[in-house]
Amino acid sequence: MIKVVFFAALREQLNCSQLSLNSENLVTVADLKKQLASKDEKWQKVFANNTLLSAVNHDMVSSEQTIKSGDEVAFFPPVTGG
């Protein structure tokens, strides 16, 4: 299983802060994004945004990053702290 978390505008748009997915057939973050985007039109639209950032186990990563069962994957908009 893979834990997926969403933050800020993304969390609100999806109305979802967290979900779990079976990690079968998922090799990379890109695969995970594709699978999430296939849920419905809303998710498709949100994941079409190419400014979205991804993190795996609390490290910022690119979409090519491989993932495995037990990982925590996060998706969020560009950060605006400070």
Place this chain on the structure above:
Amino acid sequence: MIKVVFFAALREQLNCSQLSLNSENLVTVADLKKQLASKDEKWQKVFANNTLLSAVNHDMVSSEQTIKSGDEVAFFPPVTGG
């Protein structure tokens, strides 16, 4: 008359913090330095130091700066505040 003031190491070396000079025959700061250096061996030695800084009426100046009666001329070592 020209008021001449000395600071820090320079003041201690000369054992003098302030003096007044007749401004006749003095056109520039360089002239003033030359006249002060001619006082005695100690003054000559101190004014031979080419790192000495000069100010006229509270503005840092070069030795070519012209001076006139009523001016306050200062000589001091490179500054070390902050």
Place this chain on the structure above:
Amino acid sequence: MTNTTYPEISIQTADFSLADEVALLERNNAIDGAVVTFTGRVRNKNEGKEVTSLTLEHYPGMTEKSLVTIIKQAKERWRIGRVKVIHRVGELFIGDQIVFVGVTSKHRQDAFAANEFIMDYLKVQAPFWKKEACQSGVNWLDAKSSDKNKAAKW
């Protein structure tokens, strides 16, 4: 307020005291002659709009990891002594303190550079998000490309 696992950082809802933080940076630290602080506060205007409040969200766990990494990078690049980074989360109002970065060093240049580097990297790497409330409503702030460019210059 200090995170006991990571004493150099704190993510907190509570306010902080600049004086207390600087006192901690300076205590028993007579080898460092320079202390540079940055404090970021909620401005009354942002891009022309009157702001009434900001709400800060963050990603617990990743926030700490990213700040610790940024501080580590700063220590590798400059000869600095002590560092403290505080970032508040939750709802904040005009004039409230948002973020504090304090750096000490023997010589001032290192503290200035490391402090600005930490802020620049925090702005583009630490997972915080600001939601702004103004008279026209509530909206998430967009990231600024100028912040991205500024971080890339280091």
Place this chain on the structure above:
Amino acid sequence: MTNTTYPEISIQTADFSLADEVALLERNNAIDGAVVTFTGRVRNKNEGKEVTSLTLEHYPGMTEKSLVTIIKQAKERWRIGRVKVIHRVGELFIGDQIVFVGVTSKHRQDAFAANEFIMDYLKVQAPFWKKEACQSGVNWLDAKSSDKNKAAKW
């Protein structure tokens, strides 16, 4: 402690409070989101020698004029809000505060740059001199060529 003729600067023997100075910079100032401070303190060592105290001499009148000019230059170069520069004179001991520079701005980059510029120029243009007391005796400090080079880079 504030000089009434030049409210942005103060040359004083008394200590100052960082918290009070920052509070003044921030009071009724919700347009500026960034506050950068520099505090310089007496270090316990200088070039390998154990220091016991420093005595600061200055040139009254010229000091004020030079600091006012430096602040004016900073305001011409960066978009900054409020500025305060405090420099102590007289005898100071290990850990004592020597100098404070505080700058506010809308955006952080201006406050960082202006603060460091003011310190760099103060170091080479403001007529202050330090006499250092250590176990081997008392001597006037030499100016550092690195300070001259740093100021020349702006």
